[in-house]
Amino acid sequence: MATIIDMVKNRLPDEATLFNASLPVVVEEAQALAGYEGIPEAELSTTRKSLIADLAAKALLLPARSHYKKEMSKVEGDGAGRAEFVDKLKFLDTMETALTRSIAERRQGIQPADTGVAMIVME
Template identity: 90%
Template sequence: MATILDMVRNRLPDEAALFAASLPVVVEEAQALAGYEGIAEADLSTTRKSLIADLAAKALLLPARSHYKKEMNKVEGDGAGKAEFVDKLKFLAEMESALTRSIAERRQGIAPADTGVAMIVVE
């Protein structure tokens, strides 16, 4: 079974490598944000791990944008070098939309089955 870190790396491979040192902290924060703080990863379903990975990947978007914009400003010349960073920034914008949708769908899918209230049949 894939780990949360593997899932984040699958979503944003370049950015996960770029922020490899802080990635465990980002995942820990995303796990808390999802409401699963203190729960061992082995005890989480794949859907829950996927939600955490989406939240962590979304959290990487802002620092990644900042990094690429700084690098783009360093590139000199006729602008050919800037095209790579423009493409990366465009990709991050598309990923933000995709992650936002995915997070909403996963939360909706988890919520009905995960209300925290015991199901009791009343006759």
């Protein structure tokens, strides 16, 4: 079974490599945000691990954008280098939309069937 860090790397391979040193902290924060703080990864279902990976990947978007914008400013004169970073920024925008949708779908799928309304048996 894949680890949460592997799942994040599948979603944002370049950015996960770029922030490899801080990736465990990002995953830990995402796990807490998802409501699974303190639960060992081995005890989480694949759906829950996917939710955490989506949250962690989404958390990487802002620092990645910042990094790429700084790098883009360094290559202002080089059209090819600038185009590469523009493409990366467009990709991150697309990923943000996809991750937002995925997070909502996964949270909905994890929600218990309980609606909060007590069942009453009528005789």
